[in-house]
Amino acid sequence: MQKALVCSACNYIHLKDAAPEKCPVCGAYSKSFTLKDDVLKTKEDIVTTGESHKKHLPVITINNTTENLQEIKVAVGELEHPMIPEHYITSIIFYADNDYIGRISLSHNLKPKGSILLNTNAKKISVIENCNIHGNWITEQDI
Ligand SMILES: [Fe+2]
Known part of the structure; x- marks a missing residue:
């Protein structure tokens, strides 16, 4: 942690x-x-959190668009996290080189996924997701 x-x-x-x-x-x-x-x-907590990380660690996919933008797609997680009123992903938060760039707030009737379009020279994207029961999980990826 x-x-x-x-x-x-x-x-x-x-x-x-x-x-x-x-x-x-x-x-x-x-x-x-x-x-x-x-x-x-983080992914370093996998040993102590058993299978839980598979439903919580953000999975980041980065695509370059034809407009020279970067599309940052996030799924929570490798196994889809439940989205029910008692237990859901409340938000997906984006950072470029550790600077905050934006967040997506989710309600339980959405999929635990989100994407943004970026125009950046940043070297690293970080994504935090918040689960209302299991807290905050972060994935970092070079861009
Ligand atoms: Fe959870």
């Missing part, structure tokens, strides 16, 4: 070492950020 800076106002997870001047999601000031332990589960 990884520690990370978390906005206490909106639970936004910051992937850099220093808190931002303002939260890019809700605008809260940097003093709202606290370093929390065990915020993110």
Whole structure:
């Protein structure tokens, strides 16, 4: 499990070492950020989480479009996560070189999938998904 800076106002997870001047999601000031332990589960947690990672780790596919954009497609996960009112993926959150770029909020009547179009020179894409029961899981992939 990884520690990370978390906005206490909106639970936004910051992937850099220093808190931002303002939260890019809700605008809260940097003093709202606290370093929390065990915020993110990664592929390194596979041993301790049994089969659970297969339903939670984001699976990223990157395609280059004809307009010179990058399409970032995400599925949660390798085995599709359930989407029922009691247990579902609430959001898929995107980062380029650890900078926040956007999020997709999901309701339980959607598939646990999402995609965005990017125009970036970033070297790395990171995707966090939040499960309302099993927490936050991150996958990182070179672009
Ligand atoms: Fe879950």
